[in-house]
Amino acid sequence: MLAMNDLWTSILLxxxxxxxxxxxxxxxxxxxxxxxxxxSRSETFNIFIQLGAVLAVTLLYWRKIVGLVVGIQKPENLDYSLKLAVAFFLTSIFGLAAKKAGWKLPDQLAPVLLAVFVGAFWIFLAERRFRFLEPTARIGWMTACAVGIAQVLAGVFPGLSRSGATILTALLFGVNRPAATEFAFLLGIPTMFAASLFSFAQETHFFHTLPSDSWSSLAVGFVVSGVTGFAAVRWLLSYVQSHTFIPFAWYRIGLGAALVGLLSLPWKS
Known part of the structure; x- marks a missing residue:
């Protein structure tokens, strides 16, 4: 049985x-x-809640995914799929290079704080540039490559936001918000699944050791993350139809201010 304290912690996270x-x-x-x-929770727990979130997006886009696979012979579907594949390939290659170089996610607030503020600036920059561009729903090859590299930058600088980095990069190339969001989310599905499964295999020594968390704790975090992720993504897809990302920039500035305050407090482990 899952202790009440662990239950609420799993639900909240x-x-x-x-x-x-x-x-x-x-x-x-x-x-x-x-x-x-x-x-702090184990890396395995973090992997499970991330998998819950990406499963939610997969369910929301299952028709689009099936349509791309079944209709791959159509030129527009093949073109879109190839651009997703190229973006994923660039993310994988540069991401593995970062892993080989010994990079790992920091568990301190300071580097995340910097990335949070940089992300706010990125939103202001992308939205300002977008106003002077002719919006398009088409994803170009340069856009696909840039979005793939942006995913790597978001991984190297946690706090930047993977979704934010990819969506805003597409905006910088003139892709309208709904199309940029869709491409970023579809790219995030294989990227996050692959990264999560790779991390889980490493954490459990390729499944030879059991996770330190209870299976109940992992299951609760997975389900709660999936349900809330589903709701959040559905809301965002509706929001971007007629709104800018500027409010998220101001929110990030507020988040950064909160992180500044936490830097002066003792860390609980």
Missing amino acids: GIVEGLTEFLPISSTGHLLIAEHWLG
């Missing part, structure tokens, strides 16, 4: 992950704030 993973506000920054009071 699942909610935080689900709400923030696909919004351009930095899930890493929010999880660090939550863990400051709730205590």
Whole structure:
């Protein structure tokens, strides 16, 4: 049985992950704030709640995914799929290079704080440039490559936000908000599944050791993250039809201010 304290911690962290993973506000920054009071959880738990969030997006886009696979012979579907593949390939190659170089996610607030503020500036920059461009729903090859590299930057600088970095990069190339969001989310599905499964295999020594968390705790975090992630993504897809990302920039500035305050407080582990 799952202890009440662990149950509420799993629920709260699942909610935080689900709400923030696909919004351009930095899930890493929010999880660090939550863990400051709730205590840090294992890497396996973080992997499970991330998988819950990405499963939610997969369910939302299952028709689009099936349509791309079944209709791959259509030129427009083949073109779109190839651009997703190229973006994923660039993310994988540069991401593995970063891993080989010994890079790993920091567990301190300071580097995340910097990335949170940089992300706010990126939103202002992208939205300002977008006003002077002719919006298009078409994803170009340069856009696809840039979005793939942006995913790597978001991984190297946690707090930047993977979804934010990819969506805003597409905006910089003139892709309208709905099309940029869709491409970023579809790219995020294989990227996050691959990264999560790779991390889980490493964490469990390729499945030879059991996770340190109870299976109940992992299941609760997974389900809660999936449910809240589903709701958050559905809301965002509706929001971007007629709104800019500027409010998220101001939110990030507020989040950064909160992180500044946490830097002066003792860390709970």
